[in-house]
Amino acid sequence: MTSLQSPYNDMLDNSTFVKYDYRSGGSSDNDKLRAALRGQDPLIYFEALRSGVYAAHYPVYVVADDPAAEVFTIAMEESLRFFGDPANMSIDQRRYAERTVKARLHQPAFRAKVMHAYEDSCAICSLRHLELLDAAHIIADHEVTGFASVTNGLALCKIHHAAYDRNLLGISPDYRIHIDNDLLDEVDGPMLRHGLQDMHGGSLNLPKRRAELPSTEALALRFEQFAA
Ligand SMILES: [Zn+2]
Incomplete structure (x- = not known):
């Protein structure tokens, strides 16, 4: 299995296939990619998001080699x-391909962008453990209005992500945190007390860059579901 890096000019030709330029200078990478094409070996593709930051896509496959254009697909x-x-x-195959790959392809990049915006920290409780953090969608990805921007x-820890998805926790468009009324009345252990009830009325930890702030329209739409 070969790791590809994309520090060069590997443009996404659409959301399904990537044109990958031959590496220059007699690199053995080209031979490895030809071998992967013959053997249909799974590869990892690192998509460069910005300098030094990559989103990993796995598995990906070499499906074509064009020596004239010096490019792999x-x-x-x-x-x-x-x-x-x-x-x-x-045309039908191409449509199928684009539909199939759309959600999956954007997921790693979405996570990387969200974690960067929230500085690897839960927007509710500030937990800083990447392995316990999710990039949550405000409007679900599969809904028409859901988008991978x-x-x-929101960067949310596992418990706050689950609570948000199940409308046990809501976020109003003024970035305030709300806990479900029934849940507020329950008596249980420290996770309920400190992890959930204590968050009620607090405000969200927000990205520093204005362009990365959660959409108030999306929050409002979603908050209607919580309030209902
Ligand atoms: Zn949290």
Whole structure:
């Protein structure tokens, strides 16, 4: 298995396939990619988000080698490799491919952007343990209004993500935290007391950059579900 890095000019030709330029200077990377094409070996593709920061996509597959253009074609989702070279795909196959890969391809980049905006910290409780943090969507990804922009995201720890998804915890458009009324009345251990009830009425820890603030429209739409 080879790790690809993309510090060069690997443009996403659409959301399904990546054109990957031959490495220059007689690099053995090109031979490895040809071998991966023959063997249909899974690879990891590191998409450069900004200097030194990558989103990992796995598994991806080399599906075509164009020596004239000195470029490989990488399928960004496993099922796409069975179509082979996208140049020979039918319109139906291409539509299927784009639909299949859309959500998955954007997920790693979405997480990386959200974690960066919130400085690897839960927006509710400030927990700073990446392995316990999720990039939560304000409006679910599968809904028409859901979108993979950082402004539709919140960095939440596992417990606050689950509570938000189940409307046990709400966030109003003025960035205030609300805990479900029934939950406020319950008596239980320290997780309920400190982890949830104590958060009621507090305000969200927000990204420093204005452009990364959670969308108040999205929060308002979502808060209606909590309030109902
Ligand atoms: Zn939290």
